[in-house]
Amino acid sequence: MSWFFDLLSAALYAVFLQNLLFSGGFGTTEAIRTAMTPRRLILFAGFISYFSVLTSAVCRMLDDVPAVNALGWAAHTAVFTGVLAAVYLVTACALRFGLKASRRFLTTAGIAALNSLVLALPLMNRGTAAGLADSVGTGLGSGLAFILAVALINAGLKTLAKNKNIPRAFRGTPVMFVYVALLALALSGFSGGRFFS
Amino acid sequence: MPSDNKAAERFSATMLNRAFVQNPVLVGALGLCPIAGGAVSLQAGLVLSGAFTTGMMLNMLAAHFVLKKLPRWLRMPAYVLIALAAVCPAGYILETRAQTLLSSVGIYLALMAVSSLISLRSEKTFVACTLKRSFSVAAAECAGYAAVIMAVSFIRELLGSGTLWGVPLTKVYFAPGLLLPFGGFLALGFLAALHRGYIARHFALRGALKDITFDLSAAAGPLITPAADIPERKQAPPAPAAEKPPETPVTQPADETDGQEDTQASDTVPVPGEAPAGEINGNENEPEDATSDTQAQQPGGFAVTPFIQAADTDGETADETPAQERGDAALEDEETPDEKAQTLPADGGEIEAFTDEKSDEAAPGEPEAQPASKDREGGEAP
Numbered sequence: 001m002s003w004f005f006d007l008l009s010a011a012l013y014a015v016f017l018q019n020l021l022f023s024g025g026f027g028t029t030e031a032i033r034t035a036m037t038p039r040r041l042i043l044f045a046g047f048i049s050y051f052s053v054l055t056s057a058v059c060r061m062l063d064d065v066p067a068v069n070a071l072g073w074a075a076h077t078a079v080f081t082g083v084l085a086a087v088y089l090v091t092a093c094a095l096r097f098g099l100k101a102s103r104r105f106l107t108t109a110g111i112a113a114l115n116s117l118v119l120a121l122p123l124m125n126r127g128t129a130a131g132l133a134d135s136v137g138t139g140l141g142s143g144l145a146f147i148l149a150v151a152l153i154n155a156g157l158k159t160l161a162k163n164k165n166i167p168r169a170f171r172g173t174p175v176m177f178v179y180v181a182l183l184a185l186a187l188s189g190f191s192g193g194r195f196f197s
Numbered sequence: 198m199p200s201d202n203k204a205a206e207r208f209s210a211t212m213l214n215r216a217f218v219q220n221p222v223l224v225g226a227l228g229l230c231p232i233a234g235g236a237v238s239l240q241a242g243l244v245l246s247g248a249f250t251t252g253m254m255l256n257m258l259a260a261h262f263v264l265k266k267l268p269r270w271l272r273m274p275a276y277v278l279i280a281l282a283a284v285c286p287a288g289y290i291l292e293t294r295a296q297t298l299l300s301s302v303g304i305y306l307a308l309m310a311v312s313s314l315i316s317l318r319s320e321k322t323f324v325a326c327t328l329k330r331s332f333s334v335a336a337a338e339c340a341g342y343a344a345v346i347m348a349v350s351f352i353r354e355l356l357g358s359g360t361l362w363g364v365p366l367t368k369v370y371f372a373p374g375l376l377l378p379f380g381g382f383l384a385l386g387f388l389a390a391l392h393r394g395y396i397a398r399h400f401a402l403r404g405a406l407k408d409i410t411f412d413l414s415a416a417a418g419p420l421i422t423p424a425a426d427i428p429e430r431k432q433a434p435p436a437p438a439a440e441k442p443p444e445t446p447v448t449q450p451a452d453e454t455d456g457q458e459d460t461q462a463s464d465t466v467p468v469p470g471e472a473p474a475g476e477i478n479g480n481e482n483e484p485e486d487a488t489s490d491t492q493a494q495q496p497g498g499f500a501v502t503p504f505i506q507a508a509d510t511d512g513e514t515a516d517e518t519p520a521q522e523r524g525d526a527a528l529e530d531e532e533t534p535d536e537k538a539q540t541l542p543a544d545g546g547e548i549e550a551f552t553d554e555k556s557d558e559a560a561p562g563e564p565e566a567q568p569a570s571k572d573r574e575g576g577e578a579p
Binding site: 022023025028032033072073074075078080082084107115116123124168171172174175178184185 | 285311379
């Protein structure tokens with residue numbers, strides 16, 4: 001039972017207290033682009049969660065192997081990235097040859113898989129010595145964190161588009177960056193720490 | 198040799214357009230994660246820039262010579278694994294010689310392997326274009342990305358740590374919060390605003406400066422001051438509202454153009470004396486033609502203008518790409534009957550970075566950066 005609560009707390013932590021996109025900047029490029037056209041948001045977030053959970057779980061289990069655990073930073077990065085690529089390839093083969101998925105569907109899966117948000121999780125979990133339940137929970141939370149981030153950015157973009165008081169030089173991408181910065185500041189407040197000396 | 202001069206001019210035009218005017222970060226919002234999270238000092242920025250440049254060049258070579266023979270769903274993980282060949286050696290060197298710097302950069306060096314900018318450019322440009330074109334685009338993208346990383350690193354180290362290149366500075370007020378991703382996004386926002394203001398002041402764009410977020414020019418006025426508002430240009434007749442964008446951008450005369458390869462029309466050196474009419478944002482005069490193929494009107498009243506269609510081709514149309522590469526790309530785009538039956542409806546909901554089928558065609562109203570010249574219309578640029 002504690003395994004379930006560890007998983008749940010890790011997921012909630014990844015979504016709210018330390019939103020992976022705003023507190024670490026992971027996956028913000030895709031979040032911004034998805035915020036523009038959010039129709040495939042659920043599918044994309046589902047893929048992110050799926051690949052995050054699988055990759056984090058496999059990498060966490062590999063870390064229990066002494067030979068893998070003793071590897072240095074570069075080798076660990078190569079192993080984790082290789083695991084991610086392998087998980088994607090297996091999934092893509094199943095989609096392509098088993099379910100006859102279209103090229104667009106496969107591309108969506110690819111973008112979701114080969115994403116900084118997905119690769120960051122096993123690296124972070126190793127840095128924090130997270131257990132298997134924490135790793136799976138963080139993976140589940142990554143998809144929800146992505147949905148939250150996209151919803152916030154999309155709502156902000158709609159408001160910014162109607163605001164005619166934005167200085168000319170800030171219209172478009174600049175004000176979007178500032179808006180994301182304020183979102184990140186708001187969510188970073190949960191993690192504590194001093195912002196000003 | 199005239200051909201050498203022409204090639205040099207094209208290269209410099211590509212560098213100007215890709216690295217500066219259509220900067221992939223400040224305009225396209227690509228590759229944000231390492232900048233927002235990892236660019237916290239000049240040394241870290243240098244490491245990230247080096248890893249990115251190496252990964253981009255390796256992918257350029259691999260995509261051009263090998264990967265274009267593979268289907269897209271196999272190419273995508275290949276980009277990541279090839280970029281790893283740049284990331285892992287850098288990480289190993291830092292681990293053995295500069296452990297503190299590796300701790301500072303953190304996992305963001307590893308995340309360079311999954312950089313969206315490398316994957317996007319490899320898929321959209323390196324696979325389909327000639328080697329010369331791919332090299333010029335890669336060099337420009339690397340220069341633009343590195344410039345932004347170093348600028349953000351400089352700002353954040355100075356104002357976030359009170360140091361420069363690790364040397365503490367006295368009497369400098371610093372805010373540690375700027376070392377968080379919020380500081381990175383804030384720095385990017387102000388840099389992007391500075392960039393946009395400079396572009397508006399010094400470049401006469403034929404089309405809209407297309408960024409990925411939304412096109413505010415229709416809602417909130419043009420980005421560039423219309424010619425009628427410039428005192429010394431009030432004599433210039435304004436362009437008619439229904440004027441279509443020119444079929445061909447400003448280029449060298451046809452008999453001097455090398456049509457065999459590197460047909461980057463908008464990357465050619467601007468021809469003096471051929472300023473665009475009124476130096477107006479293309480959306481003001483040509484709101485529909487300039488963006489009709491690229492915009493999707495979203496609920497909430499703002500139009501989405503994908504950056505990818507503007508930046509990927511720089512005026513290069515499908516008809517201008519070498520026939521062999523176009524044929525290879527076309528073969529890969531063919532769907533089997535089963536795939537066609539299973540194809541999800543094209544509702545525009547896909548991430549346009551990878552799934553836009555027409556992204557290799559030139560978008561109408563493609564911005565062509567031309568440095569403002571005093572000689573052009575008898576007055577200073579706005």
